[in-house]
Amino acid sequence: MTGRISDETELIQVYFAPLAAPGGFGLKDDCALIDVAPGHDIVVSTDPIIAGVHFFADDAAADIAWKALAVNVSDLIAKGADPIAYTMALAFPEAPLKTWAQDFSDGMRAAQTAFGCALIGGDTDRTPGPLSISITAFGQVPRGGFIQRNAATVGDHVFVTGSIGDAALGLLARREESVVSALLTASERQGLLRRYLRPAPCLEAVPLIRRFASAALDVSDGLVQDATRLARGAGAGLCLRSETLPFSSAARKIIAAAPQHLKTLVAGGDDYEILFSAAPENRLPIRAMAERDGIAVTEIGVLDGSGCVTVLAANGAPLAIHSGGYDHFRGTQ
Amino acid sequence: MTGRISDETELIQVYFAPLAAPGGFGLKDDCALIDVAPGHDIVVSTDPIIAGVHFFADDAAADIAWKALAVNVSDLIAKGADPIAYTMALAFPEAPLKTWAQDFSDGMRAAQTAFGCALIGGDTDRTPGPLSISITAFGQVPRGGFIQRNAATVGDHVFVTGSIGDAALGLLARREESVVSALLTASERQGLLRRYLRPAPCLEAVPLIRRFASAALDVSDGLVQDATRLARGAGAGLCLRSETLPFSSAARKIIAAAPQHLKTLVAGGDDYEILFSAAPENRLPIRAMAERDGIAVTEIGVLDGSGCVTVLAANGAPLAIHSGGYDHFRGTQ
Structure with a gap:
């Protein structure tokens, strides 16, 4: 051959x-x-x-x-x-x-x-x-069970599967950028690289999404960009606090040493996790079903009337991200 | 704007x-x-x-x-x-x-x-x-009505909608090749160019194909190549006589003056006509339905046991076309 x-x-x-x-x-x-x-x-x-x-x-x-x-x-x-x-x-x-x-x-x-x-x-x-x-x-x-992106409402809680930002760090590892090699072990780097190269969308979450999600989309263009889409579809806003976001231990190491990389985590792409909203009364049932099915699901905020998505760093300062995420035409991130 | x-x-x-x-x-x-x-x-x-x-x-x-x-x-x-x-x-x-x-x-x-x-x-x-x-x-x-490419049998008659080779000549016109400008009127050139630029697949033929076709595919990679696919699917061969093929008057002008372009007509691509086979007893019903629905359908041969597709020029000589049609990897025609 x-x-x-x-x-x-x-x-x-x-x-x-x-x-x-x-x-x-x-x-x-x-x-x-x-x-x-x-x-x-x-x-x-x-x-x-x-x-x-x-x-x-x-x-x-x-x-x-x-x-x-x-x-x-x-x-x-x-x-x-x-x-x-x-x-x-x-x-x-x-x-x-x-x-x-x-x-x-x-x-x-x-x-x-x-x-x-x-x-x-x-x-x-x-x-x-x-x-x-x-x-x-x-x-x-x-029939009739398609979960739309634009069907959330103000007051819905927002959840995400898995961890956020590992693929963006995996891309840095793929580019052999020094921040990754300086701060992480070889095995951590391998793990991040794998997240970038072999995204593993959470098939196990289908029953949970079908049952509870009021709206959903996958996180492919960065959490901020995709959260903005979810929020806009509801005419809502969303405040994300970095300490409540599901970061891996490798990601936490990176932002502890290089806080500017918080932006990489929340605005980088390729997570292929599921971002979804659900009515407040579904919070406990979601937690129970996620536990039963062995799925990592983290609640990351509540859709509010602010009309915009903000990310607060651990010190409470808002992160400067204008548009957030990747636009293939502008090429901005 | x-x-x-x-x-x-x-x-x-x-x-x-x-x-x-x-x-x-x-x-x-x-x-x-x-x-x-x-x-x-x-x-x-x-x-x-x-x-x-x-x-x-x-x-x-x-x-x-x-x-x-x-x-x-x-x-x-x-x-x-x-x-x-x-x-x-x-x-x-x-x-x-x-x-x-x-x-x-x-x-x-x-x-x-x-x-x-x-x-x-x-x-x-x-x-x-x-x-x-x-x-x-x-x-x-x-349900169950999908017409396969590979379901013809030896003895089935072979039909094609519309005309063959005009788009290949339209490509020559698009490239401003002299054979087209030397032999055709401006209006004929425009017609061929339109066939190349705006293929018009024969939607009107759907009921006829559904009712009568034993196998079908569209002619996109040249008649010889696609006829070979139809014949191979039946373990059959097919002899195409150039004088029975549906050539437009512009195409006939070209091959009358430049017989080598018969090959352009039958091996060029982009016809987007439908090639189909049908049992012999359907010949007359096909002709009747085509007439009723105002569709040009021409019978071009019968699937035989020869195992290969040949094209005979007007003088009866077989045309030398090895593989026929366009292969994106070999790039041959």
Whole structure:
């Protein structure tokens, strides 16, 4: 297994057809069928990743594959949907090495197994640009159960799964920035790097979100940006106190020594955690269900009438973040 | 309305949200809902187009938009599916001009109106590469009615809608190649150019395909390549006689004066016509229904036991086309 892939058919039939669900017809058709359980709606997410924008061209092929699917599954989970299938369109700057294709396929298999879905179709092209992977993922929710981003109300409490900011620190580690190597152990750095390279959206939270969330979205463009979206959808504001945010011990070490990196944690992207709101009477039931299901869920604030999202540092000073998060057009963070 | 788009939100809310169907939640959510009629299956096509590969970066924005949707709708039609919705992920090398965004949006509106579907979601990114538009389109077929590519049998007759090769000649016209300008009138050139820039998949053929086709696919990579796919799916071969193929009068002029361009017609891409097979007893009913519905359908051959697709020129000589059509990896035609 050496050399480059010689044609599209080889790439598709050797490396991708083994990943296909029945509705994918062995990837031998131009279209796919989605198999919907009766009484369910289909939820769709489309979120491409591009080398040099969302990942490094020399990241491991298996990690690139995993991330391409994970970022879409994360969107589905936030809607209360169970992932069922995905299509994948690949654009290659040059024909890939067979070893690369095998590693990529292995990474896709690991991801689709972890997330409970399978490939049903796609497309491959050559491009004069960088490698890009455009996945459209499909999930199902019981009819009428789609959790919107914009359906929260003032007074709802706000929760987030997992920890925030580790992937942004993982990106610093990937760039070999000194703050990470100076302050953390090799094992901590590895952990952060993994958060950046292999985001693990919290599939286990689907039943909880379905049952309790008044609104939800995934944290992909930074907590502040995505909290702003949640709050705006409710015509509300939100005050986040840094000491109540779910930071990992590695993240806490970083901000203890370099407080300016609080901004990295709350405005950096790629968390792929779920941010959701719920009515105040659901606080205890949420805590109980999270405990029962072994899910980390942290309450981080209450939607208020302020109309804006603020972050307070441990000393109570508000953090200066104008727009917050990443905008692909402005490129600001 | 001058200058460039300043951020993603402006692009999405000003230019794309007006195109959204109810399941798109005004493009204010990360996911969309597909509204499926009871008793139907969802059919999915994903076919991105990339500047410099599938279109010219300086093509009119409205034409680029139209083509991006048309190439996907064409796939759906071949499956017997009615288009219902689509998602669109855009990657821009630089923030687009507002005038470009408006023209693009106008082109999308014209296309989605023509094809009977609407936008439900998407994504925008900046890319270090060329402009790319990744549409995933959704259609519905009555449950169990999906027409596969691989379900034909030897003895089935083969049909194609519309005319073949005009888009390939339109590409020559777009490149201002002399053969086109020397042999054709300005109005003929315009017609061919339009076929290349604004493919018009034959939505009217959906009922006919649903009722009679044993197998079908759209002709996107050249008639020979796509006929080979249809024949291979049946373990069959097919002999195409050039004099029975549906060539436009402009195309006939070209091959009369420059016979080597027969190859351009049958191996060039971008026809976006539907190629389908049907049992022999359906020949007359197909002709009757096509006439009733005002659809151009031409019978072009019979699936035989030869195992390969050949094209015979008017003099009976077989055309030398090794693989036929376009392979994005080999780049051969």
